[in-house]
Amino acid sequence: MTERYDVLVVGAGPAGLAAAGTAAAHGARVGLLDAQPRAGGQVWRHDVRKPAPRAAREAIAALHGVNLLAQHSVIASEDGALRVETPEGSALLTYGALVLATGARELLLPFPGWTLPGVSGAGGLQALTKQGWPVAGKRVVIAGSGPLLLAAAATLRAHGAKVVGIHEQASPDSVHAFARQLLHWPARAAQALSLRARLMGVPYRFGSIVRHAHGEDAVRVVEIEDAHGTACVDCDLLAVGYGLVPNVELAQLLGCALDHAPTHPHVQVDELLRTSVPAVFAAGEACGIGGLAAARIEGAIAGHMASGHADEARVLLPERDRARRFGALLARHFAPGSRVHALATPQTLICRCEDVTLGALDGYADARDAKLATRCGMGACQGRICGTALAELGRFPRGAGRPPLFPARLATLAGLATSPSDDASRSTT
């Protein structure tokens, strides 16, 4: 089945919703696809317990005439078209212009015990909880880095969890410097204060890291280290996330240039969000971590551009620049420190798909050599977790991906013009 769109938007988070709504308002035939079952992306993920925030409802209501394609995963790219897999089968979507609004994922880093059931990402546990994961009465330790820890804690608490503590790895000096900067961002400051109010009574520690998770069949105890020493804390769930990294795999597949600075790549765009590939635009976290405001404004810019309205896009540039400065602030104050990079031991599994330890990678010069010799990065996640972690730990930069972007059904793969890498097909996972 082939469908044709003037503007095709990948990712229905705040950036993609704004892009689709804007392009459709100009009269373009717009398709908006997302692998998730509902629109909203990360920050506006549907919560089974409460109605969506007003901004999210408005963005979704503004999608007049947009064809919303939920549970559509992009698998490959074929010359002006994307091959997508749906629960029913596969389809080919052709486009005049493409907007990549693929957002970000959490930076998840290895430490002893991180493969135990009950240990997850921080935004990860927030996402699971919003979709009904039972947390009521559970004791939860939250750790890692950045304001997402507070957002996750607030969601967990609202769902009845007992948040035992929030452990931020950034130093007290760094967090306080960030808080002072917040004075220049009144809306953000208000958001931070309201989160703190919702977390009344929950300890929030700085310069504090989870060293080790212990348990037999699931996490039971975590070892936490701060300036005063190490303490053991009992818990039922441990949620650890070290901030966000852009999802660039689709952009890479399309041949879009990436900016590799400093550690994790983002899609390179010019002022008007054009990538290096003609008729392909990018917006939101895919272009670097910038937060909700930047995602929304960039989505609108990309929507104007993709439907041929550069003048209207230009008007929004000053607002975009201001929103982007906030992202830079986050990166400066919450980057994981050397103590975090040193947590994994040679025995710690780094590739969770193929169960490869960090020590097994010693002696390999790059990700490709290591992959061929150890299978590290060859499993179902295609190196999204281990490759990103190894880049963060300073081992090797991430290798280039190959189609399919996600393990796909054989029937979908059979429809591909390009030949898929056999290690990534679902038949071997």
Place this chain on the structure above:
Amino acid sequence: MSATVRLQVNGQPVEVPAGASVAAAVAHWTLHFRTSVSGETRAPLCGMGVCFECRVRIDGVAHQRACITPARDGMQVDSHD
């Protein structure tokens, strides 16, 4: 659509709110979602479709990501694969 969804996890009945994921339904019974290549028990890590640690069998189809699959009435979910 009713406000709750009823399905089976490893043969046991589970009821979850409409809009809940299969991962949430599985977690009502067990944290053993899949068995790793070296025999470890694994459960969801990323919660958003990236890590593939939450793979389960749904209505006979193996390797489905439970975290991005909505729970539906009558589904038969098997973990431990």
